[in-house]
Amino acid sequence: MQLSSSSIGRKILMAVTGQVMILFALVHLIGNTTIFGWLHGGINAYAEHLHALPPLVWAFRLFMLAAVSIHIWFGIQLTIENSGGRPQQYAVKSTQKATFASENMIWSGLLILAFIVYHLLHFTMKLIPGMVLTTDPEGTVNVFTMVVSSFQNVFVCAIYAGGMVALFLHLTHGIQSSSQTLGCSNNRTLPVIIKAGTLVALAFLVGYLTIPLSIFAGFLKG
Amino acid sequence: MSDHKTMTLTLIVWRQKNASDPGKFETYTAKNITDHHSFLEMLDCVNEDLILEGKEPIVFDHDCREGICGMCSQVINGAPHGGQERTTVCQLHMRKFKDGDTIYIEPWRARAFPIVKDLVVDRTALDTIIQAGGYTSCHTGGVADGNAILIPKPVADEAMDAAECVGCGACVAGCPNGAAMLFTGAKVSQLSLLPQGKGEAAARVKAMTAAMTECGFGNCTNHYECQAACPKGINVKFIARMNRDFLKAQFA
Numbered sequence: 001m002q003l004s005s006s007s008i009g010r011k012i013l014m015a016v017t018g019q020v021m022i023l024f025a026l027v028h029l030i031g032n033t034t035i036f037g038w039l040h041g042g043i044n045a046y047a048e049h050l051h052a053l054p055p056l057v058w059a060f061r062l063f064m065l066a067a068v069s070i071h072i073w074f075g076i077q078l079t080i081e082n083s084g085g086r087p088q089q090y091a092v093k094s095t096q097k098a099t100f101a102s103e104n105m106i107w108s109g110l111l112i113l114a115f116i117v118y119h120l121l122h123f124t125m126k127l128i129p130g131m132v133l134t135t136d137p138e139g140t141v142n143v144f145t146m147v148v149s150s151f152q153n154v155f156v157c158a159i160y161a162g163g164m165v166a167l168f169l170h171l172t173h174g175i176q177s178s179s180q181t182l183g184c185s186n187n188r189t190l191p192v193i194i195k196a197g198t199l200v201a202l203a204f205l206v207g208y209l210t211i212p213l214s215i216f217a218g219f220l221k222g
Numbered sequence: 223m224s225d226h227k228t229m230t231l232t233l234i235v236w237r238q239k240n241a242s243d244p245g246k247f248e249t250y251t252a253k254n255i256t257d258h259h260s261f262l263e264m265l266d267c268v269n270e271d272l273i274l275e276g277k278e279p280i281v282f283d284h285d286c287r288e289g290i291c292g293m294c295s296q297v298i299n300g301a302p303h304g305g306q307e308r309t310t311v312c313q314l315h316m317r318k319f320k321d322g323d324t325i326y327i328e329p330w331r332a333r334a335f336p337i338v339k340d341l342v343v344d345r346t347a348l349d350t351i352i353q354a355g356g357y358t359s360c361h362t363g364g365v366a367d368g369n370a371i372l373i374p375k376p377v378a379d380e381a382m383d384a385a386e387c388v389g390c391g392a393c394v395a396g397c398p399n400g401a402a403m404l405f406t407g408a409k410v411s412q413l414s415l416l417p418q419g420k421g422e423a424a425a426r427v428k429a430m431t432a433a434m435t436e437c438g439f440g441n442c443t444n445h446y447e448c449q450a451a452c453p454k455g456i457n458v459k460f461i462a463r464m465n466r467d468f469l470k471a472q473f474a
Contacts, residue, residue, distance in 0.1 A: 085400030085440025094300030096450030183466030
């Protein structure tokens, strides 16, 4: 039986693509923190080096697009199938282990998708109004000015905060779930993986929100 | 028994004539119930009263009443088997309830378990999964031959932990997706852990998980409600083990 048609196979595809995205989110977070200036030349130098080889950039973008598409496709398919798994609900709802996050993966996932679309329109395509786009003599956009001017707007900050809360919820369940699906856990390791997954999710939430919040609070100025 | 104080309970029970009947809740009063009644004995008392009144008794599955056969199957106040850890309905005692309590009693609810009548569901789907590969087709020999292959104690213990599953279906009833992953995981693992079962391990995990989907069970999303519902305390590590076996089977 092919992976794409079996129950466990599709879960494995979701787990692997999910972990690819987690790795991306980690590297992306480290890259974004260059805005605080720990890298020589700051975020402008980081952005310039990142886009120095266009074929590589596009190959990577297509790879990520494939991972995201597989994850969303099977996520929606499995959710629709599972919604009919118990055709009639119990009169008394009582859950012992399921969490708000585990029961709402489809909604936190779709919120993250909406956030990614906004984020790409914002900083990649630069189509969201209200940010300062200055270019140096060679025609490169000043990323630092662009980011700082954007996050001085409270609504933009709120959208980013909402996106990161959705990511946090999705990962509190997603990290441990992907490890279980790939068969990497047992009765001793699962409780540890659940705690570690929540901590990683929290680290992403705090790490990512530090940037808009420190700009909004005025610690980083353009 | 006369010096025991008794309790009166309100039961809200799912009544359904057959698979095509939409079914509805009916309210009954259970009188003269003591701490020592098991949940099924309490229902026996209610049924005696119903029969005396000329009404149709509540139909429910039961057999050994010792907590080992896996026949009893009721969702009590939203929890399969009543939510007491590692307890089947027959071993759930009325001392867990208080005088005046209202108790909701419902059948297992899952797409793969059609309702036969009242609280009885058709669990043939679990047998279909077993028929797909829950066996070994090698000769295991006579009694003496069973001891000829040495199996390390921890391995034998783990296989026994999986084999504790009595196939009641509480894992499916507890799962919001109506998935049978804990049942199938336990059955796959109890065989694949032992030498006699290893030969067919790859074909078995593929066939049994395919049968699981064909029977209409949902997909696992790792809520772990199944483990909480299981009267035998089967651990979700057996789901992870099955996932591992499934991955290995792709390269076999």
